[in-house]
Structure formats: C-alpha cells, structure tokens
Amino acid sequence: MRAFLGKRWQLLLIALLSLALAGVIAFFGIAGRISDTPSTDGRTRILFTPVERDFVLNEMRHLLMAVQAIVAAANAGDMMQVAEEARKHGMAEVLAIPIEVRGPLIARLPIEFKRLGFGVHEGLDTIALDAESLGDRNHTLKQMAGLMDKCIACHASYTVMPAIPGEPKP
Numbered sequence: 001m002r003a004f005l006g007k008r009w010q011l012l013l014i015a016l017l018s019l020a021l022a023g024v025i026a027f028f029g030i031a032g033r034i035s036d037t038p039s040t041d042g043r044t045r046i047l048f049t050p051v052e053r054d055f056v057l058n059e060m061r062h063l064l065m066a067v068q069a070i071v072a073a074a075n076a077g078d079m080m081q082v083a084e085e086a087r088k089h090g091m092a093e094v095l096a097i098p099i100e101v102r103g104p105l106i107a108r109l110p111i112e113f114k115r116l117g118f119g120v121h122e123g124l125d126t127i128a129l130d131a132e133s134l135g136d137r138n139h140t141l142k143q144m145a146g147l148m149d150k151c152i153a154c155h156a157s158y159t160v161m162p163a164i165p166g167e168p169k170p
Contacts, residue, residue: 034046034047034110039159039161041159043156043157043158043159044110044157044158044159045158045159045160045161046108046109046110046113046158046159046160047108048105048108048160052104052105052108053160055101055105056105056160057160062089063089063120063151066085066086066088066089066124067144067147067148067151069081069085070082070085070086070127070140070144071141071144073085074131074137074140074141074144075137077137079131079132079135079136079137079140080131080132082127082128082131082137082140083127083128083129083131083132084128086124086125086127086128086131087124087125087128089121089124090121090122090124090125090128091118091121091122091125092125093121094118094121110158112157113154113157113158116150116151116153116154117154119150120147120150120151123143123146123147123150124147126143127140127143127144127147130143
C-alpha cells in the first residue's frame, strides 16, 4: 500500500511540474509572435503593439548610447566609468522593467531574439565586472566587439516594422 501511495505522489508531482512547465512556455512564448510575411529585405518581422515597438526601439537606442559611452570611457582609460556605464544596461535593466510590460513583451519575442538580447545585457554585466577587476581597456574593447556581433546578428535577422494592412494584429 505504501509503495502505491508513493507512486501516486510521484505521478502527481510529475503532472504538476509538467503543468508548471507548460505555463512557463505559454507565458514566455517559446516561438514568439512573428509575421508570416518577411520584410522586403528578408528579415523576420516581429509583431508588436505600437507601445511595445516604441519600447523596444527606445531600448535599442539606449544600448547604442551605452556602447558609445563604454568605448569612449575605455579609450580614455577610465575603467570605473566603463563599469558604471555597462552595469546600467546589464540584466538589472531588464529586471527593472515592470512585469506588466516585461511579461507580454518577452512573450512576443522569438527565442533567438531573446537569446541575443539577454546575451547583450549579460555581456554588459560581464564587462562591468571585468572593467573593475582587470582594469584592461584592450580586454574591454575585445568584449565590446563580441557584444556588437550579437547586435549585428539580431539586426540582420529581425525588424520591428509596423504590421502590414490586413495582417493579424499582435
């Protein structure tokens, strides 16, 4: 009898974990919301609401400004400024986005877009730590080159153009 109850608890636990996993997959949208119609240059179009589109484009502009500030600080040999600028745009920036914005937005993103984007934020955290501990501007510039590879890969693959008339809304 005891073995039977143990098996039932195991099955219940497996069912609950499976349900939780399905919920996470649904919440974060493994496939993301993309258009069936590519852009005129062949990139994948991600479907956003106008507010989400503005949010994503604004974040990209801020990341570009961070890249400029980090390169300028590294060029000047100011590694504490490098660390400060990089840390401002690391994963803490993502986690600071209110969940009511972050949740639906992340659910709309294709998995590769998420991988590249989170990789940029995580890379900035690494740059901040290395700038403080190593103080080597050449190391920072090499890290920035690798980080920019992620930006280029993402921009080469995706676009956030508005929906085509008649296309299902996001």
